[in-house]
Amino acid sequence: MVQRLEGRVAVVTGGASGIGLATVRRFASEGAKVVVADLDPASGKAAADEAGGLFVQVDVTDEEQVKALFQTTVDTYGKLDIAFNNAGISPPDDDSILTTGIEAWERVQKVNLTSVYLCCKYAIPHMQAGGKGSIINTASFVATMGAATSQISYTASKGGVLAMSRELGVQFAREGIRVNALSPGPVNTPLLRELFAKDPERAARRLVHVPLGRFAEPEEIAAAVAFLASDDSSFMTASNFLVDGGIAGAYVTPL
Ligand SMILES: NC(=O)c1ccc[n+]([C@@H]2O[C@H](COP(=O)([O-])OP(=O)(O)OC[C@H]3O[C@@H](n4cnc5c(N)ncnc54)[C@H](O)[C@@H]3O)[C@@H](O)[C@H]2O)c1
Numbered sequence: 001m002v003q004r005l006e007g008r009v010a011v012v013t014g015g016a017s018g019i020g021l022a023t024v025r026r027f028a029s030e031g032a033k034v035v036v037a038d039l040d041p042a043s044g045k046a047a048a049d050e051a052g053g054l055f056v057q058v059d060v061t062d063e064e065q066v067k068a069l070f071q072t073t074v075d076t077y078g079k080l081d082i083a084f085n086n087a088g089i090s091p092p093d094d095d096s097i098l099t100t101g102i103e104a105w106e107r108v109q110k111v112n113l114t115s116v117y118l119c120c121k122y123a124i125p126h127m128q129a130g131g132k133g134s135i136i137n138t139a140s141f142v143a144t145m146g147a148a149t150s151q152i153s154y155t156a157s158k159g160g161v162l163a164m165s166r167e168l169g170v171q172f173a174r175e176g177i178r179v180n181a182l183s184p185g186p187v188n189t190p191l192l193r194e195l196f197a198k199d200p201e202r203a204a205r206r207l208v209h210v211p212l213g214r215f216a217e218p219e220e221i222a223a224a225v226a227f228l229a230s231d232d233s234s235f236m237t238a239s240n241f242l243v244d245g246g247i248a249g250a251y252v253t254p255l
Helices: 018-029 041-051 063-077 102-130 152-171 190-198 200-207 218-229
Strands: 009-013 033-038 054-057 082-085 133-138 177-184 240-243
Touching: 009 018, 009 063, 009 102, 018 033, 018 041, 018 082, 018 218, 033 041, 033 063, 041 054, 054 063, 063 102, 082 102, 082 218, 102 133, 102 152, 102 177, 133 152, 133 218, 152 177, 152 240, 177 218, 190 200, 218 240
Parallel strands: 009 033, 009 082, 033 054, 082 133, 133 177, 177 240
Antiparallel strands: none
């Protein structure tokens, strides 16, 4: 494995599962010191141990806990180079606007959008102190494309992540801090597999829109995050990095 992240210090929120876990592994294999930040203490600690890093139990919606997460990182490893703000939820009660209640709406906004605001707010001063940094915020392809199978708060939250990342990328560009949004297409996670195994028609309805004809593996998304975290992407900031199997570019897909 190339060692693009040798000596770098990275925080990964939602690092206990899925895209976050694959990224923790990828960052460590490229030489980074990784702080795994997650609600889930068992899987979070296991991920950190595997990566030779540190686990910090944190609820990313809690301002004091997020502030402490980045302070603990700097206290432990001396600096902060990379923040992958990735924790997110997509609960079943977030659905059509006609049936989604205000409680579900607000819960999703808090976990998916307010958390990214908090993580950027408390990561950036440490990066300013070091004179550089790379922030990657997980949005989604639904930030730029509409779905008739709505998850209204999720979609709106990811649109917010995209716009906020762009603005921060512009604001802090001359301080050596890059901020990019990562927009994955559908990823082959346990949740998605279970959902689609139960309902093949539901899977087919989505797969028909993917030119590559399959969902992404978490490792394929992690490879893109490592690129955005590393100096290989040194001229990229304020961008929307789509890793979507071609979905956003497609009209008619191959049979
Ligand atoms: N899986 C997909 O198809 C897909 C597609 C596009 C975007 N995304 C986005 O990618 C990100 C990761 O998704 P995933 O599929 O890997 O999810 P996942 O459910 O496998 O992992 C999410 C992790 O976040 C943690 N988490 C949830 N709420 C938290 C909180 N309040 N504080 C701290 N940690 C919290 C969970 O404990 C879990 O470990 C999310 O932002 C999601 O919206 C996923």
